[in-house]
Amino acid sequence: MTDEAGEERPDAWWRNAVIYQIYPRSFADGDGDGVGDLAGVRQRLDHLASLGVDALWFTPWYPSPMADGGYDVADYRGVDPLFGTLAEAEELIEEARRRGLRTIVDVVPNHVSRDHPWFRAALAAPPGSAERALFHFRPGRGPDGRLPPNNWVSEFGGPAWTRVTGPDGSPGEWYLHLFAPEQPDLNWADPRVRAEHEAVLRFWLDRGVAGIRVDSATLLTKDPALPDLVPGRTPDPHPYADRDDLHEIYRCWRRIADSYPGERLLVGEMWLSDPARLARYLSGDELHTAFNFSFLQSPWDAERIRACIDATLESHEAVGAPPTWVLCNHDVTRTVTRYGRADTSFDFAGKRHAVPSDLALGTRRARAACLLTLALPGSLYLYQGEELGLYEVEDLPADRLRDPMHVRSGGTDPGRDGCRVPMPWSGTAPPFGFAPDGTNPWLPQPAGWASLTVAAQDGAPDSMLTLYRSALALRRAATTRAGTPAGASALRWIPAPTGVLAFGWGDGLLCVVNLTPRRPVPLPGGHTVLLASAPVDDGTLGPDTAAWLRAGGDDEPPSVVT
Numbered sequence: 001m002t003d004e005a006g007e008e009r010p011d012a013w014w015r016n017a018v019i020y021q022i023y024p025r026s027f028a029d030g031d032g033d034g035v036g037d038l039a040g041v042r043q044r045l046d047h048l049a050s051l052g053v054d055a056l057w058f059t060p061w062y063p064s065p066m067a068d069g070g071y072d073v074a075d076y077r078g079v080d081p082l083f084g085t086l087a088e089a090e091e092l093i094e095e096a097r098r099r100g101l102r103t104i105v106d107v108v109p110n111h112v113s114r115d116h117p118w119f120r121a122a123l124a125a126p127p128g129s130a131e132r133a134l135f136h137f138r139p140g141r142g143p144d145g146r147l148p149p150n151n152w153v154s155e156f157g158g159p160a161w162t163r164v165t166g167p168d169g170s171p172g173e174w175y176l177h178l179f180a181p182e183q184p185d186l187n188w189a190d191p192r193v194r195a196e197h198e199a200v201l202r203f204w205l206d207r208g209v210a211g212i213r214v215d216s217a218t219l220l221t222k223d224p225a226l227p228d229l230v231p232g233r234t235p236d237p238h239p240y241a242d243r244d245d246l247h248e249i250y251r252c253w254r255r256i257a258d259s260y261p262g263e264r265l266l267v268g269e270m271w272l273s274d275p276a277r278l279a280r281y282l283s284g285d286e287l288h289t290a291f292n293f294s295f296l297q298s299p300w301d302a303e304r305i306r307a308c309i310d311a312t313l314e315s316h317e318a319v320g321a322p323p324t325w326v327l328c329n330h331d332v333t334r335t336v337t338r339y340g341r342a343d344t345s346f347d348f349a350g351k352r353h354a355v356p357s358d359l360a361l362g363t364r365r366a367r368a369a370c371l372l373t374l375a376l377p378g379s380l381y382l383y384q385g386e387e388l389g390l391y392e393v394e395d396l397p398a399d400r401l402r403d404p405m406h407v408r409s410g411g412t413d414p415g416r417d418g419c420r421v422p423m424p425w426s427g428t429a430p431p432f433g434f435a436p437d438g439t440n441p442w443l444p445q446p447a448g449w450a451s452l453t454v455a456a457q458d459g460a461p462d463s464m465l466t467l468y469r470s471a472l473a474l475r476r477a478a479t480t481r482a483g484t485p486a487g488a489s490a491l492r493w494i495p496a497p498t499g500v501l502a503f504g505w506g507d508g509l510l511c512v513v514n515l516t517p518r519r520p521v522p523l524p525g526g527h528t529v530l531l532a533s534a535p536v537d538d539g540t541l542g543p544d545t546a547a548w549l550r551a552g553g554d555d556e557p558p559s560v561v562t
């Protein structure tokens with residue numbers, strides 16, 4: 001990052017930060033009601049500091065009826081009593097800061113909760129009113145307006161429209177919700193919506209947060225004509241995704257972020273398959289970074305992963321933005337489970353119940369993926385429990401499932417509860433230190449997590465936690481020595497056989513990953529092994545194994561040969 005005088009800015013922390021995602025409901029329960037909260041997070045800051053991450057991203061903690069895990073916000077300036085109070089959030093931000101951990105909050109600009117005062121007022125007001133203009137209300141089509149205004153489908157299944165009833169019980173207008181009916185979409189063409197969100201950004205930036213994650217960041221603006229979609233065809237421009245008028249909104253947000261000291265980050269949640277379209281938001285005066293979901297969707301395949309890395313680096317380098325890397329989050333199947341399946345890619349549409357997974361294989365690959373991702377230039381997101389190698393819980397009792405993605409699919413989609421099961425901290429039986437003994441966590445934890453608790457893994461040489469701690473410490477040392485290796489030029493591919501990825505990174509370091517299912521490959525000579533995801537004592541890298549090496553002073557360019 002350079003300033004106006006062209007000087008390198010030393011404080012662009014977000015260019016190579018490791019950011020840990022906290023799903024507050026499932027991190028740690030401080031008050032014993034079975035639901036995680038801010039008191040729980042404050043008790044567990046040691047874990048986060050000792051892990052060696054740079055920042056914490058909290059999924060929404062605002063007052064909410066929790067129809068979508070808090071992504072249905074009723075008040076953007078508060079904290080839900082389930083999680084604590086605003087004062088506690090302020091204390092948490094400060095305590096984390098004292099431990100060198102920055103805080104990122106999640107802002108949800110596309111929609112509000114049905115309980116948000118604006119929506120309540122809109123329901124109470126007549127068609128055509130200023131209150132309704134904050135949302136997308138329309139009369140229905142067909143006889144008596146019985147049919148939705150257009151054919152858009154909700155991201156969670158079913159129509160993207162719900163009809164309201166008037167005070168006398170008669171059917172009235174319909175309102176748009178790209179997600180659940182409990183999440184009415186805001187009308188971003190209305191200046192009051194823009195002004196309110198600008199004020200919300202300032203509210204949290206004033207409280208010392210280092211960044212904002214922008215939820216559903218490509219969906220805010222809509223074609224005012226709300227045209228039907230033609231099945232099987234992706235229109236250009238799309239009526240509600242990645243529209244050109246979004247850029248001006250983010251330019252304004254960037255000016256707000258930049259008016260605060262200390263490089264406040266804006267990171268967009270953007271599911272865009274075209275890296276060039278994604279990069280348009282990252283060209284310097286809009287968002288700083290965006291989640292790179294194409295990496296998370298890539299199967300465990302050397303060619304595909306390398307192609308994704310190259311496309312990501314190239315598109316980001318073109319606009320001077322650092323890439324990000326993410327393997328898992330609160331919306332997708334946990335990495336260990338995904339990598340243990342026959343199909344190791346991720347796709348929301350393809351999620352089904354009971355797809356077999358070899359968890360030992362998945363864990364082996366997740367360990368290798370840890371070293372692969374932490375060696376890549378740019379910044380990285382870790383989802384709580386990834387550092388423990390938690391797997392997706394796929395046998396949750398049906399009556400405990402909460403996720404609207406499951407419920408609205410009529411049960412065919414398993415939903416996202418399986419990756420949101422409360423963290424295991426200690427002990428040999430649930431609630432595994434997540435909550436005081438005797439407490440029933442909001443989702444049941446598998447008994448098999450006894451060996452995956454933080455306490456069980458702490459200091460154990462072969463544990464996932466030890467691997468993450470060691471890798472994060474080495475990465476930090478390497479990036480400090482080499483400055484901020486954020487761009488494509490920080491990664492140098494090295495010749496390697498099919499199925500093997502090898503690249504130089506940091507200051508004289510080498511990362512070699514063997515993604516082949518059966519074939520061991522010899523490690524290059526003249527190197528010292530710094531860290532490996534599985535034993536490499538015989539000088540070979542086994543299948544689904546990665547290692548970090550340091551050059552031993554040999555001037556020969558390294559290569560991996562069979």
Ligand code: GLC
Pocket residue numbers: 068071072108179215216269330331
């Ligand atoms: C984002 C969130 C997801 C939520 C959705 C609607 O995709 O990550 O959890 O359901 O937005 O707000």
